[in-house]
Amino acid sequence: MTEIIKRDGRKVGFNKQKIEKAVLKAFIAVDGEISDYAEEKASNIAEHVATAALKKDLTIDDIQNLVEKGLMATKRKDVARAYILYRNERDKARKNTIDDTVHELLDGSSEYWNNENSNKNAKVVTTQRDYLAGILSTDLTRRFLLPDEIVTAHDEGIIHFHDADYFAQTALNNCCLVNLDDMLQNGTVINDVLIEKPHRLLTAATIATQIILGVSSSQYGGTTVTLTHLAPFVRDSYNLYLEKYKTYGLTTEDCVALAITDTKKEIKDAVQTFNYQVNSMTNTNGQSPFLSVCMYLGETEEYKEELSWLIEEFLKQRIQGFKNEQGIWITPAFPKLLYVLEEDNITKDSPYWYLTELAAKCTAKRMVPDYISEKMMKQLKLRPNETIGDCYPCMGCRSFLTPDRTTYNVAKANNYKEGQGKYYGRFNGGVVTINLADVALSAQGDYNKFWELFDERTELCHKALQIRYKRLSQITSDAAPLLWQHGAFARLDKGESVKPLLEGGYATFSLGYAALYECVKVMTGESHTQENGKKFGLEVMQKLNDKCNEWKAAENLDYSLYGTPIESVTYKFAKKLQERFGIIDGVTDRDYITNSYHVPVFEEIDAFSKLKKESEFQALSPGGAISYVEVPDLQNNIEAVLEVIKYIYDNIMYAELNTKSDYCQECGYDGEIGIVKENDKLVWKCPQCGNTNQDTMNIARRTCGYIGTNYWNQGRTQEIRERVLHL
Secondary structure, three states: OOOOOOOOOOEEEOOOOOOOOOOOHHHHHHOOOHHHHHHHHHHHHHHHHHHHHHOOOOEEHHHHHHHHHHHHOOOOOHHHHHHHHHHHHHHHHOOOOOHHHHHHHHOOOOHHHHHOOOOOOOOOOHHHHHHHHHHHHHHHHHHOOOOOOHHHHOOOOOOOOOOOOHHHOOOOOOOOOOOHHHHHHHHHHEEEEOOOOOOOOHHHHHHHHHHHHHHOOOOOOEEEEEEEHHHHHHHHHHHHHHHHHHOOOHHHHHHHHHHHHHHHHHHHHHHHHHHHHHOOOOOOOOOOOOEEEEHHHOOOOHHHHHHHHHHHHHHHHHHHEEOOOOOEEEEOOOOEEEEEEEEOOOOOOOOOHHHHHHHHHHHHHHHHOEEHHHEEEEEEOOOOOOOOOOOOOEEOOOEOOOOOOOOOEEEOOOOOOOOOOOOOOOOOEEEEEEEHHHHHHOOOOHHHHHHHHHHHHHHHHHHEEEEHHHHOOOOOOHHOOOHHHOOOOOHHHHHOOOOHHHHOOEEEEEEEOOOOOHHHHHHHHHOOOOOOHHHHHHHHHHHHHHHHHHHHHHHHHHHEEEEEOOHHHHHHHHHHHHHHHHHOOOOOOOOOOOOOOOOOOOOOOHHHHHHHHHHHOOOOOOOOOOOEOOOOEEEEEEHHHHHHHHHHHOOEEEEEOOOEEEOOOOOOOOOOOOOEEEEEEEEEEEEOOOOOOHHHEEEEEEEOOOOOOOOOOOOHHHHHHHOOOOO
C-alpha cells in the first residue's frame, strides 16, 4: 500500500480522492462552481501525484508542490494562485507553536521565562497573565503582521524586532514623558471619573500615581514624570497652612515658621505615599510601573524653592530604601531617579550644592540618581534655527526624544506655550535593532561587503519601523482615552485619529544598534577605544545617523538612533553568532554581546577615560544613550562620587555610577553577593554563609540603564560577573 508522511511523522495510506477534492475547492473558490474542465484537471493532477507516490513515500509538502505545479501547467493560473494562497494561509495557521511555550511558562521551570525580565517575577499570576497575552501577541505578530524576511532575520539574530509581545494590539506605544502639568492643573479623566485640579500636595501626589498607573498600563515602555509639575502644589499646601495659622492671631514670623514646618511634614508624607503607591501597584504589564522621576531645578524659576524641597525629600527617602518582607531596608528598582546637573548645583558655592551632595550619598548607597548634564545636553539637543538647545529627561532607561520641531499645538494641550520646546506629552513608537557584530562577521573583513550588508540590513530595520508606524497610525483616541483624550499625551476629540501625533517630529521611532565593540573588533582588530577602532566605530555611528536622517526627510517621521539596552537579547544575539560563525576569541567567546557603543565590560579602563571616550559615541546616539562607570562601595568616600559627578557635567550628557547593594536573608549579610560557577552554571552565592537560594536573597544590579531585582539569564549574568571596576 502506498503511504504518505504526515507533518508529525506518522505514515498513512495514500488517498487520491483527497487530492481531487483539494483541487476542486480551488476551482470553487474562483468560479463558485465545478465545471467539466475542473473535474478533468482535478482527476489528471490526482493521477499524476498517485504515479509519483508509487516511486517513493511522499510528504504532505511534496504532494502540495506537485499539485501547485499541476495547476500552474493549466490555463487557469488564477486557480493556481487561489490554491497557493490557501496553502500559505494554512501554513501560517499551522505555525501556531504557542502550546509548548505556554506549558513552559506555567510549569515554572523554564529558565527563559524565569529570567526574561529582571523586573518581573514569572511565578506570580499577574506577570503570568501578561506573559500569556504576550505569547499570543508574538505568535500573531510572527504569522500575520510581519513579512517573512523580517521574521527570519529576527530569528537568526540579524535584527531584533522589539516588543512583539505587545505588537498585536494596534494601540500600544513604547515610552513617554507624561504631561502631568496639564493633567493636574486642568483636570483629567480616569475610568470615566472626572479628576479636578487638586488643592494641596498630598492629593496631587496621590492623583499623580493613579495617572502613572493608567499611563503605564496603556503602553509597554518606560513612563517619566517630573517633580516640577508637583512643585506648585507644595505652595498650595503652604498657603493653606499659612492661612490657618493667621486665624490663630500669631505673628507673621510665627505663622510662616509653622506653615513651613507643616508643609515639609506634608512633603514627607506625600513622597512616602508616592513611593508606596508606585511600588505596590501592579499595571497591566504584570509589574510595578517602569517609572522615572526627573529632578530638574532649571525647569522652573517661580517654584524653584518648593521643587528643591521635593528633591531633597525624594533623595532622603531613597537613601533609606524600602523594606523587604523581613523588614530590612533594601534597594528598590523603581522609581528611577534622574538628577539634572546645572550651574545652580554643580559647585560648592552653588545655592543647591547641598542637593548634589545628597544625590552623591544616594548614589553610593542605592545606585540612583542617574545624572543628566544640562550643559552637555543643551549643546546636543538643538531645535531648528536655535543655537542653545533644550534639556529634558529621558523616557525609561535611556530613550530620548528628538529636539522639538513641531510648529503648532498638534496635541491640543491646555498648557501649550508657543515658541517653547514641547517635550511632555511626547512618546516613542517602538524600536528595531540591528546586530552590528553580525554585519561585520558576515562581511569577513571585506569593507565593501560590510557596507553592502549594512545598507541591506538597515533597510530591513527601516521596513520594520514603517510597519510599527502604520500599525499605530490606524488607531483613534478612543483606544486609550487617558493618553490621547485626557492629557497624558494629548487632548484629542473622541474618535479623532492619532496619526498627526506620529508625524512631524512629535513622536520618535528608534533604529536600535548593538555590539558596536564586536563589530569594530572584527573589522579593525582592535577596540573602539583605540585610534583605528574609534575611527571606524564613529564612521559606523555616523552612517546610522545618516540613514535616520534620510528616512526622516522622505517621510516626515523622526527616526532616531538608539543605543539598545538588549537586556535578554544580549544572550540570544551571542548564541546566534556562535551558531553562525563559531567561537572567535574576543568576539563570540562569551555568552553576551556588548550594549550599544559601550566599552566592553571586561576592558580595563579608568572611569574618566571611559566617560570621555564614550561621550563621542553618545553624541551620535541621539535617540537614546547612557554611559556608566563601575565603582566599589563608596559610602565612605562621597568625595570620589562627587568628582565623577562633576566630570559628567563637563563631559557627557547622561551617565550613572554602578554600585552593589545586596542582602542575604539567610545570614543577614549586607554587601556584595558574588557570582560563582557551579555544575557548569552561573549562580549567586552569599560570601558569608554560602547561600545560593535566589528566593532568600535581595540582589540589585544595574542591568541596562535601570536596576533589576529579579535576576537575569546566563548571558547577562556572565556580563555582570565580568564587569571590571573603573574607579
